[in-house]
Amino acid sequence: MTRAAHTPSEVPAATDPLHLIDVDHVRCYVGNAKQAAYFYAHTFGFQISQLADLTTGSRDEADYLLTQGNIRLMLTTPLTKDHPAAEELSLYGDGVKDVAFTVHDAVKTYEQALRNGAEPAREPRVISDANGAVTVASIKTYGRCIHTFVSRTGRYALPMVKQGAEFMPVFKHIDSPVNEHNRKHPCGLKYVDHLVGNVELGKMDHWVEWYENVLGFAMFKHFDDKDIGTQYSALMSKVMSSGNNLIKMPINEPAPGLKKSQVQEFLDWHDDTPGVQHLALRTDDELASVAELRRRGVDFLSLPDSYYDIVWDRVNTMLKKHGHDAVREDHDRIKDLGILVDADDEGYLLQLFTKPLQDRPTLFFEIICRRGSQSFGKGNFKALFEALELEQERRGNL
Ligand code: FE2
Secondary structure, eight states, rough: OOOOOOOOOSSSTOTTOOOOOEEEEEEESOOOHHHHHHHHHHHOEEEEEEEGGGGTTTTTTEEEEEETTEEEEEEESSTTTTSSSHHHHHOOEEEEEEEEEEEEEHHHHOOOOHHOOOOOOEEEEEEETEEEEEEEEEEEEEOEEEEEEEEEEGGGGGHHHTTTSSSSSOOOEEOOHHHHHHHHOOOEEEEEEEEEOOOTTHHHHHHHHHHHHHHHOOOEEEEEEOOOOOOOOSEEEEEEEEEEEEEEEEEEEEEEOOOHHHHHHHHHTTTTOOEEEEEEEEHHHHHHHHHHHHHHHHOOOOOOOHHHHHHHHHHHHHHHHHOOOOSSSOOOHHHHHHHHHETTEEEEEEEEEBBSSSSSSOOEEEEEEEEOOSSSHHHHHHHHHHHHHHHHTTOOEE
């Protein structure tokens, strides 16, 4: 494993076109946004905040903005067969289409990205009314995914949106009894910690260079198949990080094994097309979040009990070696909740992975809490792979 030093940007943030202010939103194409909104609200505690559909003047798609902490999840469903999402849904099922970044000037960012080698996806356009303006422009990344750059003024500025202002013109607020329930019983998810892409065998380095060249990202860590594998299946991963560490985007490719890699299974059910494999959502209290999510019926990957026979020794030895306190959360509750633990030289982390969120074995969520550690749970990969292989076997995909 290596860690590359981040090169501090010499350009002041406000004038650096590639300076990413925030993850503006993550857009998923789904088959039925109205129903998916209730799934994510009921199981993960999102507020169903805003809506754009026929009733608000949106004639070709319905968009539901779900919010929790600083996470904005946009669920989009096409209303006509000519909408590009209609074909993508038949090819890929529900999944992530767009990882959008808030920037100071979407047009300048877009033009800089094109100069850096990006392919355009959507030309810049301005959506405005008397309250302000939202400028969007998009570039293509792996597979059918895009990055939209979003700059906002007036009432649509991001700080206003975070306080409840409309997301952009055509959106209206909605309320639902589930929102009230979620305010009383929070799941505690704060923001997107990282977002993992699966690409084809031999393509990881291509996309690593793409994120370096086009968006000025730097390599944070990398893992090879010796780190992340069993004798049967494996993957390789490199973690790309935005210049200001706003977001980390690990990129996986399958590694050869006796049986099928989980990355290959994703590709098989995703029309052999790269895409977002999981979204890691950060919490400050893993135990409280996972307990609430389990109560709501979230389906998590389960590990054999034997995992907990060895994990404390592994983790606490590492923490002691580097002068950190032992894991402070109750060990028995961690085991009861089936949470995974890992440690490195900087501290530890708690994490847990859901099963796929739709019928295809593609997109899933990770719930992660960091106590100093900035890595991704390398020590859990082997245990996790064994659990994943069990699941793949159940699906007849191993
Ligand atoms: Fe992850």
